[in-house]
Amino acid sequence: MPRQTLKFVNVAKQMPEKRDGETRRRDFDEIYESFKPEEAQTQAGRCSQCGVPYCQVHCPLHNNIPDWLMLTSEGRLQEAYEVSSATNNMPEVCGRICPQDRLCEGNCVIEQAGHGTVTIGAVETYITETAWDQGWVEPVKPIRERSETVGIIGAGPGGLAAAEQLRRKGYQVHVYDRYDRIGGLMIYGIPNFKLEKYVIERRARLLYDSGVHFHLNFEIGRDMTLPQLRQHHDAVLIATGVYKARDVQVPGVGLNGVVRALDFLTASNRKGLGDAVPEFDSGTLNAEGKNVVVVGGGDTAMDCVRTAMRQGAKSVKCLYRRNRQNMPGSQREVANAEEEGVEFVWLAAPKAFLGDDHVTKVRAQRVHLGIPDASGRQAPQIVEGSDYDLDADMVIxxxxxxxxxxxxxxxxxxxxxxxxxxxxxxxxxxMTSLDGVFAAGDIARGASLVVWAIRDGRDAAEQIDGYIKRQASGTTAGARPAEAVAAE
Known part of the structure; x- marks a missing residue:
């Protein structure tokens, strides 16, 4: 077979077809179409198969990207899926929402050489969607079942990745989550236009079929304390994520119309799922017809501005204290937001939220970037006497x-x-300060990416496996069966 890679010298970079900004702001559907088979094969063939694959080095999961690109270019899609899923429990999720421009694609060798990166994320999504369509994605079937049980607190990406890995090893896995659906922020925090809910629901069904036990609407501390939970399991993993919103300390922060990002996104996602959301219906968490100002510059801010546009906001502005080059969010997301009509107000910080009972304006101050701080980023400095006002019926x-x-x-x-x-x-x-209790994902490392949570969940599963085997040496007794937990 003639070589199918190294085509970057005469084949240009191509993303899947993207709907235009005016069309896509009318709905919450994903903005990219899927690659057609010949398109995916051609784009995968642009890979240079370099000796030091920086794409793989800069992927938190160290996915074997060059190999599954080569297999895709040769039309060997089932093998490509097997390689892709060997290191990633949710390749269909990472292909959609990873900031590839900061990770694999941003470090692609041919991108650095000026040829345009291989479209790794789009190819990854194509491979996995093909696998689902062809029935190649199957529930976990352990070689043998073990008697030991593991309790996992949190049904987000870290907890789900750990659950799957532990089931592969035969453990009896019980996942506890305070929400009514599986997925954590993937289901309630990330909008459909980035990650449609069927993607998470499909993965949840697979874990059910794999023998993972889920206890939803179950809150540790309310339904059972952590010490009590430890009595039911041989090991416990804390994978709750981080949910406490950071606040801004300025006058007027308590006015009506000043809301938290997660409240806003959760209301929108629940509405899309068909739930009753009184705060959305009343307009409290609905941007329709409003002048919206979003304060922040990360991926959550991008989700908020793009959601507000789709809800029919009159105007949407993103207020960020640094410039575009220093923005922590994905540059691809910024470009998508601009195409959809979002206005970015760079080098600006809120000084106060104005209004009698309900917010009507944001008083902003201009910012100058000074010398780099301890993190290496230029420190924002307020320009005295630079106040100006922005109309705002809702501040997020x-x-x-x-x-x-x-x-x-x-x-x-x-x-x-x-x-x-x-x-x-x-x-x-x-392991935490408690014997047999582990922690992974954002709750251990701080707010980060889904791909890092998956990596941590996989690592935690390995450590839990080693811990249980060391504890069980000389005995086969497990903890009291966890089936009794939900009934108590």
Whole structure:
């Protein structure tokens, strides 16, 4: 067979067809179409198969990207899927929402050489969707079942990745989540135009079929404390994520119409799922007909501005204290937002939210970027006397997330946390201060990406497996069966 790769010298980079901004702001459908088979094969063939694959190096999961690109270029899609899924429990999710421009694609060798990156994320999505369509994605079937049980707190990407890996090893896995659906922020925090809900629901069904037990609407600390949960399992994994919204300390922050990003996104996603959402119906969390100002510059802020446009906002502005080059969110997301009519107000910070009872304006100040701070980024400095006002009927605070007070929430004061509120772990084995209790994902590392949560969940599963086997040496007894937990 003639070589199918190294075509970057005469084949240009091509993304799947993208709907125009005016059309896509009318609905919540995904904005990209899927590659056609010949398009995916051609684009995968642009890979240079370089000796040092920086795409793989800069992927948190270290996905074997060159190999599955080569297999795709040769039309060997089932093999490509097997390679892709060997290191990633949710390739269909990462292909859609990973900031590839900051990770694999941003470090692609041919991108650095000026030929335009291989469209890795789009090809990854194509491979996995083909696998689902062809029935290649099958439930986990352990070689043998083990008696030991593992309790996982949190049904987000970290918890789900760990659950699948532990089921592969034969453990009895029970996942506890305080929400009524599986997926965490993937189901309630990320809008459909980036990740349609059927993608998560399909993966959840697969885990059900794999023998994972889910206990939904089950809150640790309310329905059972962490010490009590430990009695039911041989090991416990805390994978709750971080949900406590960071606030901005300015006058008027308590006015009606000033809302938190997650409240806004959750209301929109629940409405799309068909739930009754009184705060949306009343207009409190609905941007229709309003002048909206979103404060922040990360991926959550991008989700908010693009959601507000689709809800029919009169205008949407994103207020960010740094410039485009220093924005933490994906540049691809910024471009998509601009195409959909979002206005970015760079180098600006809120000084106050104005209004009697309900917000009517945001008083902003211009910002100058000074010398780099400890993080290496230029520190924002307020320009005195530069105040100006922006019309605002709704202000959405998208300033990031911190950890909740888990020792208090879980009724377990012995659980040690860091000065940032995250759970303190030994990063050699991901174990917390409590024997047999592990932590992974955002609750251990701080707010981060879905792909990092998946990586941490996989690592935690390995560490839990090693811990249980060491504990069980000389005995086969497990903890009390966890089926009794939901009934108590």
């Amino acid at each position: 605070k998208a300033l990031g997330f911190d950890a909740e007070d888990l020792p208090t929430l879980f009724a377990c004061e012995e659980l040690e946390t860091t000065r940032w509120g995250t759970v303190k772990v030994d990063f050699r084995n991901l």
